[in-house]
Amino acid sequence: MSDILLQLSGVHTHIGPYHILQGVDLSVQRGQLTMLLGRNGAGKSTTLRTIMGLWHASAGSITLDQTSITHMSTADIAVQGITYVPENMGIFSDLSVRENMLLAARSGPIDQQRLDWIFSLFPALQQFWQKPAGKLSGGQKQMVAISRAIIEKRHLYMFDEPSKGLAPVMVNSMISALRELKKEGASILLVEQNLAVAQALGDQVAVMDSGKILHHGSMQELTDNPELQQQLLGLNLDLNLGLNVGSATGAHA
Structure with a gap:
């Protein structure tokens, strides 16, 4: 069995006249939490929506557990074992x-x-x-x-900015819940703007810009490298946001 649960290879997505995803290569490993980071408008939400079949890839392939879901309907993708919480919560x-x-x-x-x-x-x-x-x-x-x-x-849980607009106490509750989910061996793809959350929870990280993946590696590698943070994100992860998130290493315990 492959260690990779979800694989995007050369994925392009057009929305009307706009070319949003421009050859996305992304993988999510089994039992790990992969952070998808990037500036606003980088294509993060479009990536999740394309995986879920809400928007269809115009080129490239998406496989879940080595089964192609590229052209499946959203309902059929859900049956394959993917759950998705959009930014607007979807309740x-x-x-x-x-x-x-x-x-x-x-x-x-x-x-x-x-x-x-x-x-x-x-x-x-x-x-x-x-x-x-x-x-x-x-x-x-x-x-x-x-x-x-x-x-x-589920095989894969996808969350789009779940901490957005939440008070620190609620963000801490969310972090605790996702840590418990990780202890189950869950595979998670998480879009976040809150870098303290990313540092606390991430095993792997992919950084997007202009519809492409610029960097893919371990969260620890990015956390330990301020120059790489500045290069990819224009800032650093050494932030104090009033959260009781612990360290990335502690999150893996």
């Missing part, structure tokens, strides 16, 4: 939290043991279990979105 506002979770449990009734595990990650989830999801705060909605994504085990 059903008019439904209760419970109903949102029931819809996410594709294989049947919610597994109670799995649900209890999620409640241990997000204890507040039980407090608004019967409330309409649209009435929740931004942090609570993100809690629901992540919980929906992990209610069943």
